[in-house]
Amino acid sequence: MLADGITEVPDTEVRYSVHRISWFATAWGLLVIAVLVWQSYSYTGVFAWLAEWQFRRFDRMFPVVTIFLLTLLLILPALLLIGWRLRERRRLYGRANLGLLTRRGTFLGKWLAILSGLFFIVSVGLALFGLSVSSGDDQPVRSFSLTNPAPAAGREVQARAWVRTDRIGYYRERLIFTERDLYVAPLTVGENPSDIQVFIQVSPTKDAVAAKRRVIKGFLREAAIPGALERLYQDAGYRIKRPTYLVFQAGTSARWPFLSAAADLALIALLLGLGALLTRRHVRMLGSTPDQK
Structure with missing residues (x-):
């Protein structure tokens, strides 16, 4: 028992709980983004409603900002829950020690690497599909x-x-x-x-x-x-x-939406990959530091 009648929760239980919520939030966020991107392409659903509101209000729309803010809003409960669990862990155990910081950094690095890989795979798929558009230019008109x-x-x-x-x-x-x-x-x-x-x-x-x-x-x-x-x-x-x-x-104009989207996703994958590499480097530096509790 801790002071004030608080029962101590095992550190591993708190850590794994945060990990499970983090993976759920990631999967949920990716699903939301996929649905919103499809709705933006088809101009239907919630995205179309928000787009119409933006046209009435601002005489233009902001597709990337719309997708980002709506995704953030839908995953906000999971993010708040993660923050609350981390706050409870700090209240029970104090500041994170070096070992916990290393585990958190490793988890973040894996998360960024997985996202980078997913964005890269989607970008390659879009690029291949875009190149296949108007591939039969030698066919008769x-x-x-x-x-x-x-x-x-x-x-x-x-x-x-x-x-x-x-x-x-x-x-x-x-x-x-x-x-x-x-x-x-x-x-x-x-x-x-x-x-x-x-x-x-x-x-x-x-x-x-x-x-x-x-x-x-x-x-x-x-x-x-x-x-x-x-x-x-x-x-x-x-x-x-x-x-x-x-x-x-021309066929190049028909391919532009797919190739430009592939280029954007490839740049995002590159940025996420750089973030994963920097996180791994930070974890290695932590590993070479004497543990201080």
Whole structure:
């Protein structure tokens, strides 16, 4: 028994309890991030609701900050529980001795190394998938119909359509370290349609010019329009038919979202890996220090 009637809790029990909660918080945080990233790509669920609120409030959205803050909010109970357990351990046993500091550092280093590996694996997967997009550039250009674009998805295509360059939409695709400006215009069968399903990537120099019917060429991808752009056209009175399609100017433009996301994740993996190496170095330095309790 300790003073004031407090029963002493074995140090190993407290340590393993903190470890279990930490692993749970890590797994839960990764799951939350995965769900939010999928929702941002599909522009649905909680992410879409928060994005709409940001557009109304700030006339823009902050996807990375949104994912970070929402993830932090959802794992906050676990973080508070970890902090409380560590505070109780310090109250019962005083300041951590050298052995406990070494164990904590080793655990943190493993945690950072695992996260670094996960981010690296995902970045490689995204890069390989991105490189596979428009990999058949040597295939003949295929004509497609705006009323049934599905069979031509993933191909170099051409079609004759009305290019509504008087209705250009703009969206800044911003990830963590990379961004680009995306300008699109609707492709329609008639001059004044109310339904839109196919868009084409255009140059900003064509902004505010009259719509005209012409032959277009490019690489067709399904569900490549950011959800915020869909909402922009819906708010303008158009009905969006899903799935949507986007004709990119070139295959490199179609690959950009995947390769840029892969680059961002690779940089995060590198930073986490450096953190793991620095933590291991710190643990080795602690190991060479005489233990002082």
